[in-house]
Amino acid sequence: MEKLELIIDQVEQDGQHLAAGEHVSGPSADEYRARVERTASFEGRVVTSAGSVERLLEQMDPAIYHGQGMTCVWRAATAVCRKAKLALGLPDENTPDESECRSSCTNLAYTDRDIENVQRRRDRHQADAADPLAPKPRRDRAVAQAEQLSQIITRHRDCGVTDPGRGPYD
Template sequence: MREVNQLVRYLTAACFVVICYLSGMRSGEVLQLRRGCLREDENGGFVLVGRRSKGADHVPAPDADETAERPWAVVSAVVPAVEMLESLSDAELLFPPSRQRTTVRSRRKQAKPTGTMNDDVREFIDWVNERFSGPDGPAIPPDPTKAVHASRFRRTLAYFVVRRPGGLAAAQAQYGHVKAKVTLGYAGDADTSWMEDLAIEELEMLSEQVDEDLRALDEGEHISGPPAQECRRRVRKASAAFAGRVVNQADNARRLSASKHPDIHHGLGMTCVWRLETAGCREEREAAGLDVTEPDEQLCRATCTNLAYTDRDIKNKRLELAGWEAAAADRLSPRPLWDRAAAKAAPIRAVIEVHEQDRRGSGQEEPMEEQADGAQTT
């Protein structure tokens, strides 16, 4: 029985991680969730409806309405976590202080304290590493910065919403769903501090991107495509904007991002030097009645004149090309799959060839690493 109780505690910690990370809720708000909190919105998406609070032990202001509900947009991965918690007991709270005995906190309908949940999450990590680590190291590596604790999940989600994981279509759709709902004000009125987290992360991403682009240019990175010269100009101009700036408020971050953003957007294997008038992804979104202020990688067109290709993009293209060429050469797979792979490989190969021709035309020498890669993949 003791082992069962321990496993339930680990399962509860795992569900907490999923909900906390994929909702953007504060840890205390997650711990205060009640049975029936998961609902569908009018568009068939999922929301978690909780209460306004900054923590399980938060003392509200005298005029605060503790029964006021707040919705958070979530993705489908949260659904089984909530359903699992509701099946573990008949408690009103998803995270009661104890599932085995009645405590003072449970009588007062208070959730498990954040500190206790932090301990449970760390013990869960230790349990996973004890049973599932391999010769390459622990299944969950130690955090290089500091100890894992629940309040970090919110900022981590903001990081990945801003920096969508390139190449992971499912993750892009999930994070895009969350970002779209937040940006459109779905949760904005309820949780303005979440928008502040996004603003800070966007500014940090912008600063890192400009630094990386400038470093690459200084080291001789080649850029091809119609907007190549404009891309170089914007990087040089934006690199001076961050010298000596101190940003300590979300409003400052928003203003600086809006005024100094070079409108260069890096995707997987391509770079969009954004210009509304020539955007290939514009028409479909305008036809749907959406505001068009930035590129949409899901609707990107290979013929768009906003597209540029850096050496970093071409490195990704070579890897992608190698995968399609290997699939096209696999005679154990059905013929239609060969044809599809070959069709996918052709435009990628063309992009690489144009990039290298443009490099030679500009008088730059082709890096030895890229020559070797090209010999293997072309």
């Protein structure tokens, strides 16, 4: 029941952000918007048994997972994290594994909320890169990480300028 409540709350919040004009980029941006819209139209049901909760979860769950600086619009067939786990002989849990997430995954979408998180991480890396007391290899790594995050931010912003809601990821 708690998972169902979490999904309903999350989708409601996502729908409110989209309605307020939140920009979404990434390869799964269109699918993210479609799933939020489809699930946000849920008007509620009376749940009287555990079986009802399970059936409702199957129907309602948009399989959208918010992570740190990214959102996974889960599709098992295209999930890079799932392929990595299977290649290692690990069990398939049919949910994302953020520790195996790769920027090349087509399941990714970036909301404005995600980009705010990415900006904070980039700022920390830039500060580390400018630290004169840090060893050079650490500063060099921080520069590379900040640049990678800057590219994500730029692509998110650029795709909103040329064609709202679409861009180099789409």
